[in-house]
Amino acid sequence: MTPTPHTAAPPGERASSRAVEHGPSGSPDGPGGGGAPRNTPLFDVSHVDLAARAVTREGLESYIPHRGVMMQLDGVVWHSEDFTQGVGIRHVRPDEFWCAGHIPGRPIMPGVLMIETGAQLASFLYFSRMDHRKFAGFVRIEDFSFRDTVVPGDDLILLSQEVKFSSRRFIADVQGMVRGKVVFGGRVTGMIF
16 A cells, blocks of 8 residues: 555655645645645655765756755755655755844744745756756745744755646645654645746
């Protein structure tokens, strides 16, 4: 039996062989829902070596166009053979451009940057399967929730799980984890422009 996205699948095994829509609670509820399960990882990462790098930050530049402070993803730690699942990492440093102003005296990584980091991982997985490197813009974000803060010194671990894939667009569930706890999650849709 193939596990659904709500039960952990070992790395390399897809959490579901068909698209499953998730509602606000993260439970399947048909069309109109969207997003990753809220408090459990999309798939099991216990056997993933978080110190490894399948793709470095520099290597990511071949797949996604972001540069400078907008390159949020520091590396890809692991991806499935078919590029439908991936694990990325973001080292949150004390000198981030947003630290002084978001929030003075208590810097907290902005939620929009957490989503952007997950979206960059989803883009890498998408373009790893394509024979071109066009620009994919995000046309939808759905049902994101934030369960905890991400602060300087944290390693934000990103998970991405394909929901749908075509030559012009993709849908992926993404999550962020810190110290083994899911801190945010939702669904992104990207389209080739």
